[in-house]
Amino acid sequence: MANEGAVHVTLEASPDEIYDIELEHSLLEANAKLAVENRALLDRHGITAIDFMGAIGSGKTTLITKLVERLKSRLGVAVFNGDATTSDDADAIAKQNVPVVQIATINGCHLDANLVGKGLRKIELGNLKLIFIENIGNLICPAEFPLGSKARVVVVSVTEGPWMVRKHPHMFLGAEIVVINKIDLAQAMEVSVEDLVDDVHKLKPDIKVIPTSTKTGAGLDEFEKALLAV
Amino acid sequence: MHELSIASGLVEKLLDFSEKNPDKKIIEVRLAVGELSHIEEEQLRFCYEAITTETALEGSKLEIEKIDAMVKCPHCLYRGRPKYWDGALSGIPVATLECPSCGKTTEATDGQECAIKSLRFTETSPIAS
Numbered sequence: 001m002a003n004e005g006a007v008h009v010t011l012e013a014s015p016d017e018i019y020d021i022e023l024e025h026s027l028l029e030a031n032a033k034l035a036v037e038n039r040a041l042l043d044r045h046g047i048t049a050i051d052f053m054g055a056i057g058s059g060k061t062t063l064i065t066k067l068v069e070r071l072k073s074r075l076g077v078a079v080f081n082g083d084a085t086t087s088d089d090a091d092a093i094a095k096q097n098v099p100v101v102q103i104a105t106i107n108g109c110h111l112d113a114n115l116v117g118k119g120l121r122k123i124e125l126g127n128l129k130l131i132f133i134e135n136i137g138n139l140i141c142p143a144e145f146p147l148g149s150k151a152r153v154v155v156v157s158v159t160e161g162p163w164m165v166r167k168h169p170h171m172f173l174g175a176e177i178v179v180i181n182k183i184d185l186a187q188a189m190e191v192s193v194e195d196l197v198d199d200v201h202k203l204k205p206d207i208k209v210i211p212t213s214t215k216t217g218a219g220l221d222e223f224e225k226a227l228l229a230v
Numbered sequence: 231m232h233e234l235s236i237a238s239g240l241v242e243k244l245l246d247f248s249e250k251n252p253d254k255k256i257i258e259v260r261l262a263v264g265e266l267s268h269i270e271e272e273q274l275r276f277c278y279e280a281i282t283t284e285t286a287l288e289g290s291k292l293e294i295e296k297i298d299a300m301v302k303c304p305h306c307l308y309r310g311r312p313k314y315w316d317g318a319l320s321g322i323p324v325a326t327l328e329c330p331s332c333g334k335t336t337e338a339t340d341g342q343e344c345a346i347k348s349l350r351f352t353e354t355s356p357i358a359s
Contacts, residue, residue: 023247027243204326
């Protein structure tokens with residue numbers, strides 16, 4: 001292989017100068033490992049974390065606020081708010097006087113286990129039983145990044161139109177509970193709640209699907225019960 | 231754009247390899263990307279090219295192998311390809327977790343991965359013989 005003039009072998013190196021190595025390395029593993037650590041930390045403190053995913057405007061913050069209102073007198077609740085740039089959602093929930101951790105992803109499109117782990121080390125875990133983690137408003141990216149939660153809730157609302165479920169199938173495959181929100185607007189939107197529920201069941205037959213309205217309170221009892229049962 | 235996070239993780243790992251092996255120039259990276267993963271090939275390529283510019287990886291090729299989805303059913307013990315939902319969208323059929331055999335919920339066993347399978351490199355040292 002004497003090749004005196006050459007400083008670098010170019011990309012057109014002859015086949016006998018090319019080598020292969022096997023390198024089994026998962027690109028999702030670093031996050032997955034941290035998620036397992038988060039989960040262990042939560043389990044040690046007897047805390048259940050629930051990850052809320054859903055598009056911007058699907059009603060995640062309002063649903064979480066309603067749940068906090070109902071639960072805070074009975075058990076220790078905290079909320080983690082993922083937001084790309086603002087603290088609006090965290091500010092809204094902070095009015096409930098429960099611990100709120102704002103996680104700014106600075107234009108990142110999902111929370112990851114590292115950010116959530118840092119958040120968990122910033123608050124007093126001793127008195128908590130439940131942590132709601134509001135992911136970034138996005139129905140695509142968060143699916144790939146588990147956070148260490150015990151259950152994942154996907155929130156879709158009828159105002160997003162009739163095709164939200166089938167357009168984002170992956171998100172539902174990894175969820176334990178699906179909420180169809182804003183059902184009080186279904187008629188005005190001419191969207192069938194039953195069809196949305198059917199779509200979810202086509203993807204994952206036994207998953208719990210709960211139609212809700214934070215305006216009328218419909219479905220909130222059932223949602224609360226389902227969350228406390230995970 | 232979670233492809234950017236994934237491409238960053240990939241490039242970090244590869245640059246680490248380059249640093250430890252200064253005599254090796256990576257010319258090709260082979261990835262395995264599962265059918266059930268949420269990773270868009272075109273976007274991953276775009277991000278990879280963008281962040282490898284002016285690094286030791288510039289010009290290297292990204293080969294992406296698609297891994298088929300496989301499921302197992304805890305109810306009827308079916309193992310194999312998932313059931314596809316054909317009429318879901320006008321485009322491609324959508325893989326579901328409905329058991330093709332008994333209709334209950336299956337678990338995915340393959341097709342969720344995103345991993346570096348292998349690297350192809352050349353020896354770059356001019357005095358290597």
